[in-house]
Each structure stands twice: as structure tokens, then as C-alpha cells.
Amino acid sequence: MAEETDIAVPKPRPGGRTLTPYFFVLPAAIVMIAGLMYPVADAFYLSFFDWKIGTKFAKADNVGFDNYIRLLSDPDVRESIWVTFRFGFWTILIEMVIGVSLALLLEKPIRGASIFRTIFILPLMVSPVVVGLIWRYLFDARVGWINYYLGFIGIEPQVWLGDAELAFFAIVFTDIWQWTPFIFIIVIAGLQALPSEVLEASRIDGANWWQQIFLVKLPMIRSILLIALLMRLIDVFRAMEVMYILTGGGPGRATELLSLHIYNRAFDAQLLGYASAISVLLILIVFILSLGILVVGNPMKDKSDI
Amino acid sequence: MxxxxxxxxxxxxxxxxxxxxxxxxxxxxxxxxxxxxxxxxxxxxxxxxxxxxxxxxxxxxxxxxxxxxxxxxxxxxxxxxxxxxxxxxxxxxxxxxxxxxxxxxxxxxxxxxxxxxxxxxxxxxxxxxxxxxxxxxxxxxxxxxxxxxxxxxxxxxxxxxxxxxxxxxxxxxxxxxxxxxxxxxxxxxxxxxxxxxxxxxxxxxxxxxxxxxxxxxxxxxxxxxxxxxxAGFIGSPSMNLVDAELTRNEGALSVKGQGFELPVPGRLQERATAATSRDITLGLRPEHFSAADRGNGAFAPIELAVDVAEYIGSSQFLAASVGGKHFTAAVEVGPDASPMESGTYYFDTDRLYLFDRESGQAL
CATH class of the missing domain: 3.40.50.300 (P-loop containing nucleotide triphosphate hydrolases)
Structure with missing residues (x-):
């Protein structure tokens, strides 16, 4: 009997036990380091060199902070950042308004709501490259459906992707088409998780439909709204494929978001070091914006509110 | 209004x-x-x-x-x-x-x-x-x-x-x-x-x-x-409800079940007399059991086979059986009493309840 007990209860191993937790974190840590930390660090390193693809990196010039100095006075970079912010402002603003409104309207179990909900989230499932192709044909000046249908209501064909203003409108419109469902899904999930008794209490307290939305529902899903906002903001700085295919950043730099600008600098202009320096700037901007939102909003703070 | x-x-x-x-x-x-x-x-x-x-x-x-x-x-x-x-x-x-x-x-x-x-x-x-x-x-x-x-x-x-x-x-x-x-x-x-x-x-x-x-x-x-x-919902512990029948012994009406027989109290005499042929459910509240005859004529003896006595303080809850049926009794015996055992207990028959089993209504 005594021997069996020995087998059933393994002796604690003082050395091995402390390492076990790290072992479990290891896979995630490896993925993070190999997939994220290393490329970022490498880009940072690269930003101090002047290097072209195909040449030996060992022969590349170490230019010190030259890339960064050039960056600060580069009007193209400045314009690209400006385009990115304008793009982010309009897309996120409109996506939030439409997404939240639709979520509020479709939150109730109306007949057919689930079908509409499913149809509505389809754009989210389309690959960005395909989205770019679809809308490039839709916006096409000669064969595009948009000009075709606008013709019926007497609007002259527009060169959508060839005019700075219209092209900017086109990328904003496409982004809204694809990403509003994202806001919609997150917000509707949040709304449906709200405790019904609190909403009933607000009805008894005398809140009308608007007051219930603005004084009770939206404040209660505030952390969810902030997280959605944050994710969209980061996406805006990542966005590239759609513009790359839709407009290529043109005409001029009218639709050249920062990430596309980096791509063009790196692979068209073969300025890898300089592109890396812009990337570092991009990371810095996203980092500051995210931190700002987290500090102001702190979505984690309200976790235990309900 | x-x-x-x-x-x-x-x-x-x-x-x-x-x-x-x-x-x-x-x-x-x-x-x-x-x-x-x-x-x-x-x-x-x-x-x-x-x-x-x-x-x-x-x-x-x-x-x-x-x-x-x-x-x-x-x-x-x-x-x-x-x-x-x-x-x-x-x-x-x-x-x-x-x-x-x-x-x-x-x-x-x-x-x-x-x-x-x-x-x-x-x-x-x-x-x-x-x-x-x-x-x-x-x-x-x-x-x-x-x-x-x-x-x-x-x-x-x-x-x-x-x-x-x-x-x-x-x-x-x-x-x-x-x-x-x-x-x-x-x-x-x-x-x-x-x-x-x-x-x-x-x-x-x-x-x-x-x-x-x-x-x-x-x-x-x-x-x-x-x-x-x-009857079953109000009161804690809840009322004991058992099948019983009404019988007449030398003119006195009593309610009889397995292992016990209790006299029908005066307040129920009339209605019970009218219901003698019907199936009856008897209701006994646990708190109306006591360990001793309080001697006002209303207390009738009943044999309890006590399975467990739960100490509550001044009372004890008895999980007991009478004629094979489960009963709960709450007897007030003071805080120093030792666990109660099987034996004769007394029930305050003034406080017993009779129900028509079919309709569930009180008599």
C-alpha cells in the first residue's frame, strides 16, 4: 500500500517546478519575438543605413540619423501623414456613427434581423485585395457600374479614381463599406450583453428612447466603443492593399496613406533604409495614439462595472 | 378606487x-x-x-x-x-x-x-x-x-x-x-x-x-x-401532510392514519362530520409537537421513531417516522437538553388541519 501511495503522489521537484510556467508561455513568446519583435528591431536597425535590395548589406552605407533628419523635412511624408489622418478621421467617424446606429436598430429581435445581420457582415469576410479589385471596377470611369447607374439620375460620368478629391472619396467610401460591419458586430454584441434589468430600471426612471441610448446604453458599452475605435485606428495605419489596388496612392499623393507611402519608397524607389525610418515614425504615431486612448478611456477599468 | x-x-x-x-x-x-x-x-x-x-x-x-x-x-x-x-x-x-x-x-x-x-x-x-x-x-x-x-x-x-x-x-x-x-x-x-x-x-x-x-x-x-x-408552503419547517381517515369511536370523531390516531378538535367537528366518507389529508405543523403533555386536554400522544435530532438551540428538529411515514417535529426542550430519542410525544390537536385530499381544500 505504501508503495502505491508513493507512485500516486509525485515528489515536488524544487528546480523543475519554477521553470514550468515559462515553458507554457514559450510558444507564444517565440511567435511574438520571431514574428514581431525581430522585424521591428531589424527595421529600426535598417533605418540607419542606405541600402538597395540586391546589393550586399555589408556594403551599405551607415548614414546615422540622416534618414530621420531627411524625414522631418520631407513634404511627401508630411502629405502622406496628412492624408492618413484625414482618411482615418472620416472613415472612423462615419463607420462609428453608422455601425452604432445600425446595431441599436437591429439589436431587438425583429423578424428577419438575423438574416440582415448575416448579410450585413459579409463585406468583412472579403479579402482586402478582392475589395480593391471589386471597387476599382465599380468606380471605373468608362465601364464602372457607379457611373452607369448615376447616368440614370442624370449625373455625368466622373473620373472617380483620376481626380484627387473623388479618389479620396472613393477610398473612404470603400473603407466604410468594408469596415462598418466590424463596428456593428462588436457593438451589437456589447448591447446584447447589457443586463436587461438596468434598461428596465431606466424605463421606470422615465428615460425615453433617446435618453436610454445616450445616458444608459452607450455609456455602459463605452469600453467596447473605445476598443473598437482603437482597433480601427490601428487598422487605418496598416491599411494598404485596397489603396494599392484601387488607386496606387494616386492621383499624385491624394490617396497615398502612410503605409502605402512606405511601400512605394521601399520597393519602387528602392530606399529601404529611408522607408524603415518612416516605418519607425509610423509605429511611434500608432503607439502614441493608442496610449492616448488607453489613458483617457482605459477600457479595462470598467471591466467589473456590470 | x-x-x-x-x-x-x-x-x-x-x-x-x-x-x-x-x-x-x-x-x-x-x-x-x-x-x-x-x-x-x-x-x-x-x-x-x-x-x-x-x-x-x-x-x-x-x-x-x-x-x-x-x-x-x-x-x-x-x-x-x-x-x-x-x-x-x-x-x-x-x-x-x-x-x-x-x-x-x-x-x-x-x-x-x-x-x-x-x-x-x-x-x-x-x-x-x-x-x-x-x-x-x-x-x-x-x-x-x-x-x-x-x-x-x-x-x-x-x-x-x-x-x-x-x-x-x-x-x-x-x-x-x-x-x-x-x-x-x-x-x-x-x-x-x-x-x-x-x-x-x-x-x-x-x-x-x-x-x-x-x-x-x-x-x-x-x-x-x-x-x-x-399549508405546505407557509411555515418552516413545512407542515407534515399525511393520508388519513375519519373514524367514529364511541361517539367521538377522530382522525386515523398509519401508526396514530388523534381526536378531531371542536372547531372542526361539524365540517369533519360531513366529510367522514371522503379521503382526508391530515396536516400537522412540526412546531405543534411537544415532548410533554401540556395538560389542557388538547394534547394527544403520538409515537415518534426519531432518526435524527438536529440541535437548533432551544429547539430540536426531529426527523422521525410514524407508521413508516416521514415526519418532522420541532420540539422546544431548552438549550441544554440532550438529543431527543424515540418515544411518546404529544401533539396539540387544537392546531391540526384537515384537507379534502381530492380537491386539496381545507375542511
């Missing part, structure tokens, strides 16, 4: 009729507790009074006004929910003043009313805190404060104490009773806990399957249960 009146109220969810036809008159200033097992329709009834649930048929009047189809906010009611239903993003003062702010009550008056309510509920030090920083009891009090500040005509409570621990529940029961005295408002309180019902109510409404079984003061429903359901 003041107070709260439900007239022929029906509630159905699709084809399922939850409340067939309910009539209830609650007087102004009365504290009425609706009690029943879960699914009996008590919460639905309360929610219909609140206007959170639409009636399928019938009418509801509050303070003499027909509010059958009125919005909750137009009914002059306040409600306390089981989960407290506080607004998590507002502090205590904000929670309490929300209704007043919506009603555009002047700032100074809001502050004053919140101050008074907070003082009454001892919430003054917590006015600036968020609900998540409060204990369960404090949250409960904020929920009540939110109602008090409203100064509504009628207060509705939906199992407000069930999320609290036993001790706090007892305290809050007392506080609620005091509150009712102070505010003198009509209060309708829903619970599944018969102790809450007994301790707080002016009148108790006992419901089962959407049908009111009995309405009466706590004393009435305890001393004169209308039927088997009420």
Missing part, C-alpha cells in the same frame, strides 16, 4: 397562458407580498403592474387611474430589482438622482432629496462611489434609495433580498418594514421566501401556476391555510 387594482388580468406568452385570470385589490399604503414557488407568475404579475410586461387581457389601475397601456414612467411607480440594476457608469448620487434629472427637477431639490434618502439609508459617505466599489448590501440600499428619492405612489420589489447573505437579509427585512412605516406608500413585494412574506407583509398573496391560492394576513395564512398548497 385607489391603491393598485388588477382586474381580470390575463398574461399569455404565445400559446402558453401564464396567468389565466387574476383579480387583486391592493389598498393604498398597504404592504402586500406576493409569494410562490419559481414559475408561479408572481414576477410576471409585478412586471405587469410596472408596465414592463404588457397584459394580454384585463385592466390595471394605479391610484384610480387606468394604466393598463401606460408606459412605466407614466405609472408613478418605483421598482427595486433582484440584481439591483444600478447604472454602473454613475456614482451613487447619480444613480439616485437619475429619475429626477430626467424629470427636470430643480438642482437644489434633487440634492436635498438625495441627501435625505442617503441619510435614511446610511449611504451619505458613499455618494461619490461607483456601484462596483460597494458591497452587496450597499448596492441594495442604493437601489432602494433610487426608489425613495422618486417618492413614487407605489413601490415594487422583485425579490430584492435574494442576492444577500442570510444575516444581511434579516437586517434588510427589518429596514424595509421600517421604511414602509416611514413612507406610508403602497408596496408590492415579490419573493419566493415565505419568511420574508411572513415578516413584512400586511397581507400575503400566495400564488401557484398563475392562480392566487389565498390572500390574507400572515396570521391568517398560517393559522387557516385555505388548501394543501398554502
Amino acid at each position: 385607489s391603491g393598485v387594482v388588477l382586474k381580470d388580468v390575463v398574461k399569455a406568452f404565445g400559446d402558453v397562458v401564464v396567468i389565466p385570470k387574476l383579480n387583486l385589490q391592493i389598498d393604498e399604503g398597504e404592504f402586500v407580498v406576493i409569494v410562490g414557488p419559481s414559475g408561479c407568475g408572481k414576477s410576471t404579475t409585478l412586471r405587469m403592474i410596472a408596465g414592463l410586461e404588457a397584459v394580454s387581457a384585463g385592466e390595471i389601475f394605479i391610484a384610480g387611474k387606468d394604466v393598463t397601456y401606460a408606459q412605466p414612467k407614466a405609472r408613478d411607480i418605483a421598482m427595486v430589482f433582484q440584481s439591483y440594476a444600478l447604472y454602473p457608469h454613475m456614482d451613487v448620487a447619480g444613480n439616485m438622482s437619475f429619475a429626477l434629472r430626467l424629470a427636470r427637477v430643480p438642482r437644489a431639490e434633487i440634492d436635498e432629496r438625495v441627501r435625505v434618502a442617503a441619510e435614511m439609508l446610511e449611504l451619505t459617505p458613499y455618494l461619490a462611489r461607483k456601484p462596483k466599489d460597494l458591497s452587496g448590501g450597499q448596492r441594495q440600499r442604493v437601489a432602494m434609495g433610487r426608489s425613495i428619492v422618486r417618492d413614487a405612489y407605489c413601490f415594487l420589489f422583485d425579490e430584492p433580498l435574494s442576492n444577500l447573505d442570510a444575516k444581511l437579509r434579516a437586517t434588510m427585512r427589518t429596514e424595509l418594514a421600517i421604511l414602509h412605516k416611514k413612507l406610508e406608500r403602497t408596496m408590492v413585494y415579490v419573493t419566493h421566501d415565505q419568511i420574508e412574506a411572513m415578516t413584512m407583509a400586511d397581507r400575503i398573496v400566495i400564488m401557484k401556476d398563475g392562480i392566487i391560492q389565498q390572500i390574507g394576513s400572515p396570521r391568517e395564512v398560517y393559522t387557516a391555510p385555505a388548501n394543501l398548497f398554502v
Whole structure:
């Protein structure tokens, strides 16, 4: 009997036990380091060199902070950042308004709501490259459906992707088409998780439909709204494929978001070091914006509110 | 017709009729507790009074006004929910003043009313805190404060104490009773806990399957249960209900079951005589057993085979059997008595109950 007990209860191993937790974190840590930390660090390193693809990196010039100095006075970079912010402002603003409104309207179990909900989230499932192709044909000046249908209501064909203003409108419109469902899904999930008794209490307290939305529902899903906002903001700085295919950043730099600008600098202009320096700037901007939102909003703070 | 009146109220969810036809008159200033097992329709009834649930048929009047189809906010009611239903993003003062702010009550008056309510509920030090920083009891009090500040005509409570621990529940029961005295408002309180019902109510409404079984003061429903359901539901530990028959021995009517025979008390003689041929269920409350004959002629001996004696303090709960049937007896024997054993116990036959087994109604 005594021997069996020995087998059933393994002796604690003082050395091995402390390492076990790290072992479990290891896979995630490896993925993070190999997939994220290393490329970022490498880009940072690269930003101090002047290097072209195909040449030996060992022969590349170490230019010190030259890339960064050039960056600060580069009007193209400045314009690209400006385009990115304008793009982010309009897309996120409109996506939030439409997404939240639709979520509020479709939150109730109306007949057919689930079908509409499913149809509505389809754009989210389309690959960005395909989205770019679809809308490039839709916006096409000669064969595009948009000009075709606008013709019926007497609007002259527009060169959508060839005019700075219209092209900017086109990328904003496409982004809204694809990403509003994202806001919609997150917000509707949040709304449906709200405790019904609190909403009933607000009805008894005398809140009308608007007051219930603005004084009770939206404040209660505030952390969810902030997280959605944050994710969209980061996406805006990542966005590239759609513009790359839709407009290529043109005409001029009218639709050249920062990430596309980096791509063009790196692979068209073969300025890898300089592109890396812009990337570092991009990371810095996203980092500051995210931190700002987290500090102001702190979505984690309200976790235990309900 | 003041107070709260439900007239022929029906509630159905699709084809399922939850409340067939309910009539209830609650007087102004009365504290009425609706009690029943879960699914009996008590919460639905309360929610219909609140206007959170639409009636399928019938009418509801509050303070003499027909509010059958009125919005909750137009009914002059306040409600306390089981989960407290506080607004998590507002502090205590904000929670309490929300209704007043919506009603555009002047700032100074809001502050004053919140101050008074907070003082009454001892919430003054917590006015600036968020609900998540409060204990369960404090949250409960904020929920009540939110109602008090409203100064509504009628207060509705939906199992407000069930999320609290036993001790706090007892305290809050007392506080609620005091509150009712102070505010003198009509209060309708829903619970599944018969102790809450007994301790707080002016009148108790006992419901089962959407049908009111009995309405009466706590004393009435305890001393004169209308039927088997009420008899089993009210009282703790619950009443022993056993099959029995009425027999006549040398002119005296007695009720006989397996392993016992008890004389029928004077108050039931007449009705029992008329029911001798029917199947009877006998009801014996555990607390009417005693260890000794108290000697007023009403006590009759009964043999209990005690399985377990639970020490409660001055009483002991006996899990026993009589003629193979399970019985519970609560005997008062003082705190120093050793565990009670099998033997002869005495039952106060003045307090026994007879029910028609088929209809379930009391004789």
C-alpha cells in the first residue's frame, strides 16, 4: 500500500517546478519575438543605413540619423501623414456613427434581423485585395457600374479614381463599406450583453428612447466603443492593399496613406533604409495614439462595472 | 378606487397562458407580498403592474387611474430589482438622482432629496462611489434609495433580498418594514421566501401556476391555510401532510392514519362530520409537537421513531417516522437538553388541519 501511495503522489521537484510556467508561455513568446519583435528591431536597425535590395548589406552605407533628419523635412511624408489622418478621421467617424446606429436598430429581435445581420457582415469576410479589385471596377470611369447607374439620375460620368478629391472619396467610401460591419458586430454584441434589468430600471426612471441610448446604453458599452475605435485606428495605419489596388496612392499623393507611402519608397524607389525610418515614425504615431486612448478611456477599468 | 387594482388580468406568452385570470385589490399604503414557488407568475404579475410586461387581457389601475397601456414612467411607480440594476457608469448620487434629472427637477431639490434618502439609508459617505466599489448590501440600499428619492405612489420589489447573505437579509427585512412605516406608500413585494412574506407583509398573496391560492394576513395564512398548497408552503419547517381517515369511536370523531390516531378538535367537528366518507389529508405543523403533555386536554400522544435530532438551540428538529411515514417535529426542550430519542410525544390537536385530499381544500 505504501508503495502505491508513493507512485500516486509525485515528489515536488524544487528546480523543475519554477521553470514550468515559462515553458507554457514559450510558444507564444517565440511567435511574438520571431514574428514581431525581430522585424521591428531589424527595421529600426535598417533605418540607419542606405541600402538597395540586391546589393550586399555589408556594403551599405551607415548614414546615422540622416534618414530621420531627411524625414522631418520631407513634404511627401508630411502629405502622406496628412492624408492618413484625414482618411482615418472620416472613415472612423462615419463607420462609428453608422455601425452604432445600425446595431441599436437591429439589436431587438425583429423578424428577419438575423438574416440582415448575416448579410450585413459579409463585406468583412472579403479579402482586402478582392475589395480593391471589386471597387476599382465599380468606380471605373468608362465601364464602372457607379457611373452607369448615376447616368440614370442624370449625373455625368466622373473620373472617380483620376481626380484627387473623388479618389479620396472613393477610398473612404470603400473603407466604410468594408469596415462598418466590424463596428456593428462588436457593438451589437456589447448591447446584447447589457443586463436587461438596468434598461428596465431606466424605463421606470422615465428615460425615453433617446435618453436610454445616450445616458444608459452607450455609456455602459463605452469600453467596447473605445476598443473598437482603437482597433480601427490601428487598422487605418496598416491599411494598404485596397489603396494599392484601387488607386496606387494616386492621383499624385491624394490617396497615398502612410503605409502605402512606405511601400512605394521601399520597393519602387528602392530606399529601404529611408522607408524603415518612416516605418519607425509610423509605429511611434500608432503607439502614441493608442496610449492616448488607453489613458483617457482605459477600457479595462470598467471591466467589473456590470 | 385607489391603491393598485388588477382586474381580470390575463398574461399569455404565445400559446402558453401564464396567468389565466387574476383579480387583486391592493389598498393604498398597504404592504402586500406576493409569494410562490419559481414559475408561479408572481414576477410576471409585478412586471405587469410596472408596465414592463404588457397584459394580454384585463385592466390595471394605479391610484384610480387606468394604466393598463401606460408606459412605466407614466405609472408613478418605483421598482427595486433582484440584481439591483444600478447604472454602473454613475456614482451613487447619480444613480439616485437619475429619475429626477430626467424629470427636470430643480438642482437644489434633487440634492436635498438625495441627501435625505442617503441619510435614511446610511449611504451619505458613499455618494461619490461607483456601484462596483460597494458591497452587496450597499448596492441594495442604493437601489432602494433610487426608489425613495422618486417618492413614487407605489413601490415594487422583485425579490430584492435574494442576492444577500442570510444575516444581511434579516437586517434588510427589518429596514424595509421600517421604511414602509416611514413612507406610508403602497408596496408590492415579490419573493419566493415565505419568511420574508411572513415578516413584512400586511397581507400575503400566495400564488401557484398563475392562480392566487389565498390572500390574507400572515396570521391568517398560517393559522387557516385555505388548501394543501398554502399549508405546505407557509411555515418552516413545512407542515407534515399525511393520508388519513375519519373514524367514529364511541361517539367521538377522530382522525386515523398509519401508526396514530388523534381526536378531531371542536372547531372542526361539524365540517369533519360531513366529510367522514371522503379521503382526508391530515396536516400537522412540526412546531405543534411537544415532548410533554401540556395538560389542557388538547394534547394527544403520538409515537415518534426519531432518526435524527438536529440541535437548533432551544429547539430540536426531529426527523422521525410514524407508521413508516416521514415526519418532522420541532420540539422546544431548552438549550441544554440532550438529543431527543424515540418515544411518546404529544401533539396539540387544537392546531391540526384537515384537507379534502381530492380537491386539496381545507375542511
